Each structure stands twice: as C-alpha cells, then as structure tokens.
Amino acid sequence: MAVTGAVMLLYLLAHMLGNLKIFFGRESFDEYAHWLRSIGVPALHGAWLLWIMRALLLAAVVLHAASAYQLSRRDLRARPQKYSHRQRLEASYAVNTMRYGGIIIGLFIIYHLLDFTALTLNRNGVEGAAYDNVVSSFSVWWVTLFYIIAMLALGLHIHHGFWSAARTLGVHSAAREKNLKAVATVLAVLLSAGFMVVPIAVLAGLVD
Amino acid sequence: MDVRAPRDEPTALEGAPTVNLTLRIWRQRGPEDRGAMVTYDLPDVSPDMSFLEMLDVLNERLILEGEDPVAFDHDCREGICGACGVVINGQAHGPRDRTTTCQLHMRSFNDGDVIDVEPWRAGAFPVVRDLVVDRSSFDRIIGAGGYISVVTGSAPEAHSTPVPKPVADAAFDNATCIGCGACVAACPNGSSMLFTSAKVTHLNLLPQGAPERETRVRNMVEAMDAEGFGGCTNTGECTVACPKGIPLTSIGNLNREYLRAVTRR
Ligand code: HEM
Ligand code: SF4
Numbered sequence: 001m002a003v004t005g006a007v008m009l010l011y012l013l014a015h016m017l018g019n020l021k022i023f024f025g026r027e028s029f030d031e032y033a034h035w036l037r038s039i040g041v042p043a044l045h046g047a048w049l050l051w052i053m054r055a056l057l058l059a060a061v062v063l064h065a066a067s068a069y070q071l072s073r074r075d076l077r078a079r080p081q082k083y084s085h086r087q088r089l090e091a092s093y094a095v096n097t098m099r100y101g102g103i104i105i106g107l108f109i110i111y112h113l114l115d116f117t118a119l120t121l122n123r124n125g126v127e128g129a130a131y132d133n134v135v136s137s138f139s140v141w142w143v144t145l146f147y148i149i150a151m152l153a154l155g156l157h158i159h160h161g162f163w164s165a166a167r168t169l170g171v172h173s174a175a176r177e178k179n180l181k182a183v184a185t186v187l188a189v190l191l192s193a194g195f196m197v198v199p200i201a202v203l204a205g206l207v208d
Numbered sequence: 209m210d211v212r213a214p215r216d217e218p219t220a221l222e223g224a225p226t227v228n229l230t231l232r233i234w235r236q237r238g239p240e241d242r243g244a245m246v247t248y249d250l251p252d253v254s255p256d257m258s259f260l261e262m263l264d265v266l267n268e269r270l271i272l273e274g275e276d277p278v279a280f281d282h283d284c285r286e287g288i289c290g291a292c293g294v295v296i297n298g299q300a301h302g303p304r305d306r307t308t309t310c311q312l313h314m315r316s317f318n319d320g321d322v323i324d325v326e327p328w329r330a331g332a333f334p335v336v337r338d339l340v341v342d343r344s345s346f347d348r349i350i351g352a353g354g355y356i357s358v359v360t361g362s363a364p365e366a367h368s369t370p371v372p373k374p375v376a377d378a379a380f381d382n383a384t385c386i387g388c389g390a391c392v393a394a395c396p397n398g399s400s401m402l403f404t405s406a407k408v409t410h411l412n413l414l415p416q417g418a419p420e421r422e423t424r425v426r427n428m429v430e431a432m433d434a435e436g437f438g439g440c441t442n443t444g445e446c447t448v449a450c451p452k453g454i455p456l457t458s459i460g461n462l463n464r465e466y467l468r469a470v471t472r473r
C-alpha cells in the first residue's frame with residue numbers, strides 16, 4: 001500500500017503542476033499535452049515514455065486497490081462481533097474514510113480517463129485540443145462538483161496515507177513525527193487545492 | 209442450608225454520597241452461546257469502589273438471587289497483571305487515561321449513568337464466558353520470540369553489559385506493557401501491532417536481545433499474522449487505550465526492525 005501510494009503521489013504532484021499550465025493559455029497547455037506524448041524522443045519513439053508511465057501507474061493503482069481489498073477483508077475478519085457501544089477517540093475523519101474515499105477516487109479515475117484521455121465522455125472531444133476539452137467539461141456545473149468532491153476525498157486520503165506510509169516504511173520516529181505530519185498536511189492541501197483551481201477557474205469564467 | 213438474606217445496609221459508608229447506576233453487561237454462557245447485553249440496576253454504589261469491586265457487589269447480589277454471577281477476569285487488582293480488561297462505554301479499560309479496569313474507580317462515573325460493559329472483541333480473543341476472553345494468542349506471539357535465550361543460574365554482574373541510559377529508558381518504557389490486550393480491543397482493525405511492537409522494541413533495543421534480533425521480529429510478526437489479528441492502518445486508537453502509554457512510535461520501530469530483518473535474510 002505504501003509503495004504504490006508513493007508512486008501515485010509522485011505522479012499526482014507532477015500532474016497537478018502540469019495542469020496549472022492551463023493558466024498560461026491555450027497554446028501553452030496544448031503544447032504541454034503534446035510534449036507529454038513525445039518525451040524522450042529521439043532516444044525513445046513517440047509516446048513510448050507516456051505508455052511506460054501509463055503501465056506503471058496502472059500497476060500502482062491496481063496493486064493499491066488489490067491490497068486495500070485484502071487488508072480490509074483481513075481487518076473485518078479480525079473483529080467478527082462488533083461492539084454494541086463503540087467509540088473512536090483518536091482516529092480522524094481522514095482515517096475513518098480511507099476505504100470510502102479510496103472508492104470515490106477510484107471511480108473518479110475511471111470517469112477522468114473517459115473524460116480527458118479516451119475522450120468518450122468529453123463534450124468537445126478533439127484529440128490534441130486538451131485546453132478546449134478541459135474547458136468544455138468543467139463548464140458543466142455537476143462535472144466540476146464531482147471533481148471537487150473527488151479532490152476533497154483525495155486530500156483526506158493523502159493526509160492520512162502519507163503519514164501512515166511513513167510509519168509502515170519505518171521512516172517514522174518520535175523526532176520526525178511533527179515534521180511528517182506537517183508534510184502530510186502540506187501535500188494534502190497543495191494537491192487538493194492545486195487540482196481544484198482548474199475546474200473552479202473554468203466555471204468562474206477565468207479560463208475559457 | 210441457610211442462605212443469608214440480602215443485606216439491606218447500604219454498600220457505602222453511612223452518610224457518604226453514593227451513585228445509582230444502570231449496567232448493561234454482555235452475558236454469554238460459553239464460546240458457542242450467541243450472547244446479549246443484559247440490564248441490571250445497581251443502586252448505592254460507593255464512589256470509592258473500584259470498577260471490579262462494583263462488579264463484585266453486583267455478583268454477590270446475583271448469587272443471592274440464585275443467578276449466575278458475571279464472569280470477569282482479574283488477578284492483581286493493582287494494574288500490573290493485565291488480566292482485568294473490559295470495554296466500558298466503548299472504551300477499553302474505561303474513561304480514565306492510562307488506567308486499567310481494576311484501577312478505575314466509580315468516582316469516574318455520575319449518578320444515573322448507564323454503563324455498557326463488554327468483553328474485548330477480536331477473533332483472536334474468543335469469549336470464554338461473559339467478559340472473559342482467551343488471550344492465549346498473545347502467549348503464542350511471546351513464545352515465537354518475546355524472550356532472550358540465556359543460560360540460567362546465578363545472575364551475571366549487571367555492569368558487565370553496559371547499556372546507555374537513553375536506550376535503557378526506551379527499552380524500559382516498552383517493557384511496561386502488561387499484555388492486557390486493550391490495544392487490540394480498541395483498534396478498529398483488531399490489530400495487535402502495539403503489543404508486538406512493545407515486545408520487539410523492548411528486547412531488540414538491548415544488547416541481551418541482539419543475538420536474536422532478526423529472528424525475533426520475523427517470528428513474532430509471523431505468529432501475530434497466523435493468529436488472525438487485523439492489519440495496522442495507523443489509526444492511533446491503540447495508544448490512547450493502552451494503560452501503559454506505549455507510544456505509536458514503537459509500531460514504526462517494529463516496521464523498521466522487520467524491514468531490516470527481511471532485507472538481511
Ligand atoms: C481536477 C483536477 C484534474 C485535472 C484538471 C486533470 C486533467 C487531466 C488531463 C487534461 C489529462 C489528460 C492529459 C493528456 O492530454 O494526456 C489527465 C490525465 C490523467 N489524470 Fe488527471 N486531472 C486532474 C486530477 C487527477 C487526479 C486527482 C488523478 C488521480 C487520482 C488523475 C489521474 C490522471 C490519470 C491517471 C491520467 C491519465 C494519464 C494517461 O494518459 O495515462 N488526475 N488529467
Ligand atoms: S501495548 Fe498497552 S494496551 Fe497493548 S497489551 Fe501492552 S499494555 Fe496492553
């Protein structure tokens with residue numbers, strides 16, 4: 001869980017920064033989208049690197065979900081009889097929503113790929129016209145709303161996930177506790193907000 | 209035989225304030241019984257009683273009424289044996305910080321309170337009867353590596369194995385774990401990571417534990433998984449329930465020791 005999560009986290013950071021290029025205009029963004037398809041040329045052919053990245057990400061997402069499923073099964077089996085009076089004292093909202101949040105993010109990824117990569121659900125749907133595709137989707141209020149909900153879920157997921165992964169991997173110690181928590185919060189807010197500004201800007205008419 | 213009639217004098221000192229409680233206690237005749245919460249009214253409880261003494265008073269009454277007393281586990285009644293854990297109003301060992309059930313006093317409750325009392329709930333801690341669970345899964349984790357192999361006989365000269373003070377302190381903090389199982393009871397995943405991490409941290413920190421450092425952590429983690437405890441998702445519930453305040457950093461340390469052991473194999 002920790003390793004696949006870290007792979008996705010690194011990708012998300014790059015992806016979020018890339019998305020912000022939309023604020024530099026249509027040309028800049030489309031050029032960037034095109035560039036993604038040709039990184040490594042001429043050492044690599046055409047979209048090879050993109051496909052390698054896709055394979056890696058797909059593996060990360062699938063393995064992450066599979067281990068989440070196994071872990072949940074095991075955890076539920078470990079307490080066959082529930083408490084009739086139950087209290088959680090320490091676990092935050094983020095901790096308690098890891099499973100549901102993960103499912104929301106998973107559904108979001110499917111929708112998102114159909115929207116911007118396969119373009120099946122995109123209203124504009126012109127290959128290579130990434131800017132117009134983004135604008136056409138986020139001009140619809142409920143698409144934007146869905147993105148915002150998914151990004152909030154993502155922020156919560158990362159908030160607990162980052163710190164939990166640090167402990168799982170044994171990087172965590174009493175001295176680093178504060179710093180790790182701070183990094184988790186910064187990452188969660190940065191990613192959540194960084195992804196959210198694009199749909200919000202489109203809906204607000206700042207990007208059109 | 210002449211059975212004494214219920215005493216009608218109050219259980220507390222004359223004139224001292226008492227509380228009237230409603231208890232809802234998990235009753236289960238045996239491992240196969242389904243079990244249910246049963247309600248008992250218990251008036252005139254002295255705030256100076258411990259939680260277990262309060263249950264003793266209830267049981268005296270139940271015996272006199274010809275009912276089965278509530279089975280609960282206890283031994284030292286001074287917070288060091290780890291036998292007495294029950295879940296009180298959804299909290300392992302009840303509402304007081306770093307306090308075992310036997311050391312919890314009724315002054316922590318108010319007149320008219322409804323108190324739910326349940327056993328530890330975990331597949332690896334099957335209920336024997338009422339509030340008593342079988343914690344021998346912990347014994348098997350200890351048996352897998354929670355010891356050091358030494359030649360017994362006269363104790364060696366303590367100063368022949370120097371231990372730096374901070375290391376000794378950290379090891380001692382982890383050695384305070386009494387194996388009560390509250391961490392498992394409080395964990396939403398029924399995970400025993402805190403217990404196992406306390407034992408591994410305690411022994412792996414010390415020079416006496418060094419020869420078995422890698423096998424200890426590998427075998428104890430394997431034993432823990434084999435018992436059917438859940439996986440740790442770092443919820444933090446265990447530490448707040450732990451009567452000895454074993455910190456979450458011990459779990460980080462267990463993971464570090466485990467990674468070290470498996471990469472050195
Ligand atoms: C709401 C903010 C987001 C926006 C505006 C956005 C936008 C985009 C766009 C335009 C593409 C297509 C790039 C191209 O033309 O190739 C894309 C691809 C992708 N996005 Fe996002 N994205 C957002 C959030 C996310 C999040 C949170 C995740 C992951 C959980 C994610 C995962 C992906 C993946 C996996 C791809 C496909 C990469 C590929 O082509 O293989 N995105 N995104
Ligand atoms: S770690 Fe704490 S809660 Fe868990 S068994 Fe040891 S003393 Fe009890």
Ligand code: FES
Pocket residue numbers: 281282283284285286287288289290291292293308309310311
């Ligand atoms: S009876 Fe020994 S710790 Fe409570």
